[in-house]
Amino acid sequence: MRHSFLLNAGLLSLGLSLSLTLLPGCGSRSGTDSEKSTADSTATGGPATPAPVDTIKLKMEALRRDSLKADSIAKVNGQLPGAILPGHRIIAFYGNIRSKGMGILGREPKEQMFRKFEGVLKEWQAADPSIPVQAALHNVTITAQGTAGKDGKWRLMNSKATIEEVISWAREHKCILFLDVQPGHSTLEAELPKLEPYLKQPDIHLGIDPEFSLSTMPGVRPNQKIGTLDAKDVNFTVNFLARIVSENHLPPKVLTVHRFTRKMITNYKKIKLDPRVQIVMHMDGHGEPTLKKDSYHDYIQTEPVQYTGFKLFYEYDARPKPHHIMTPTEVLTQLTPKPLYIQYQ
Template identity: 50%
Template sequence: MDLSKKIFLVPQLIFAAYIFSSCSGTDGKTANTTSLADTTKKEQQTIVKESLYKPVDSAKYFRLQKYLANGDTTGKWPVKDDILPINGAILPFNRIIAYYGNLYVKKMGPLGRYEPKEMWRKLDEEVAKWNKADTVIKSIPALHYIATVASGTPGKDGFYINRMPDSQIDSVLKIAKMYNHNAIVFLDVQVALSKLKDELPRLEKYLKMPNVHLGIDPEFSMKSGKKPGSQIGVYDAADINYASNFLVKLVKDNNLPCKILIVHRFTQKMVTNYKDIKLHKEVQLVMHMDGFGPPELKKGTYRHYLYSEPVQFVGFKLFYINDIAQAPNHLMTPEELLKLTPKPIYIQFQ
């Protein structure tokens, strides 16, 4: 099969609906009854190092953006309308290497698949590989936790959604601090039949913390009213702008460092009207290449949906199991991913 036909089959080959119907246990992880978000503003700001509030070096920022463009001559990269971020911007001064998952379900990713000590050992190994492969941009660890999960059953409200209890989010925040990592945390939202305007306020007390950022997943935004997993969902630029504006307000009202917003994507129709997505100095936006499959298929997806529709930064997802399910497929290496245009600045493992 030629590459063009493989790319055409992306939705069929790499659509993955990780859903579950109930939350009945913690899978061995510890949980606190007192929320870590219920602290004073001063206490929250001690969670991350002072360096996260440092002023942005504008010359270095634009130099690194050009580096990430990887020699592109089309004018797409670096993004012309890019905005210099406020103090504490993580990107592009660091590359984020994140473990994804949920503490209740092991198959959703390594964050819930392994006990914390083993998880950190594996994640540290991945960070080390990236730091060896790219000596220009330092790689740092992160945890990406699915805090609002699309479900296979309607639930009491009929929204096909499971909202993780505060105790579980608190557990992730504690795991992020283990072994002197002080890692940043992403809380991911799968709205199902609900809406961002109804789900993001529930996480506001966590998003006010300087080390907590946001991810939103169009795959499970079911504007059609159909059951999650029955088709691929969608976010319009208006939805992404709502999430950005939500974070902007939190940053301004609480004197926070720059936030990051991750938007998952692996098909054309998952994100509509990308040219209408607004950038803000308070929020750095990453269009994240989701989906599993062989390397050539993943590169085709990246080129057609991420490279061709530039927003600001780009991410790339790797699946430990699904990416290598069929021989001779292999898990793409840092060296391979650094050849992409643009170079991804956010790497997620599931």
């Protein structure tokens, strides 16, 4: 890993302030018409016209200072307060609660699924008692579509009712929640702001899926080709989440980035870390164990960013026989580094 942090437990507020103090300028030039007009107006008791304030620039400067403060806290304490990683291993069930075809989340009836999930959590805790498991649901919330739609973007966002329902499922079962984005022919810049009201909540995190990011491939339908994101897209997402963390005094967000080919993420060395966002590069491919381990080595281990993840497929990993779904013990003993995010689809 490029960076390694220790856990500073407890869901505490970051206490990072965005208040600004505007100081009078100095060293300004004199003698322009506008300056003479202002001076004359002031001398005669008339109102002076205030100089325009670049509020965007001021806000960005505040966030920059906030980032420096976050960096200093992380350097002193090893991690920001409330960080989930690396002090926990996240175990997630993935899918969409309105679809039986996207994953275990939604495929089985709710209570049956959660009974299965309880068993999986116990297996992982038994396989590595040294680190507590953190249960998670990972709901594909903006989903690539087989038709273009009215705006031609090939994606559709879950309804407010669906999102609120999966939030209630997660909280009922003490899970954190990931909202996953498949942008289709749209962009992260256009789609992520739609999720901001939910991401302002401390137990809701984010996933982005390059496989279904096709804005650079005109005319290509989702599933025809594997999409791609660049480091600049990941950095945009990190900055987006970091701002939400700072403005709402939240613990760090976890960001999962799906990957199972080299071209899915380009220029990985340019991805910039921020202590307010914990990046998980997640090996998302299916198949027999040797293929999955090779993909993890080639695209996750040898191109490190921060933390690592690994996906297990209930349907695809076990076919054809005698292939099988890797057990927690197999994952932990056969992968380096040991992934801290495990997802079941």
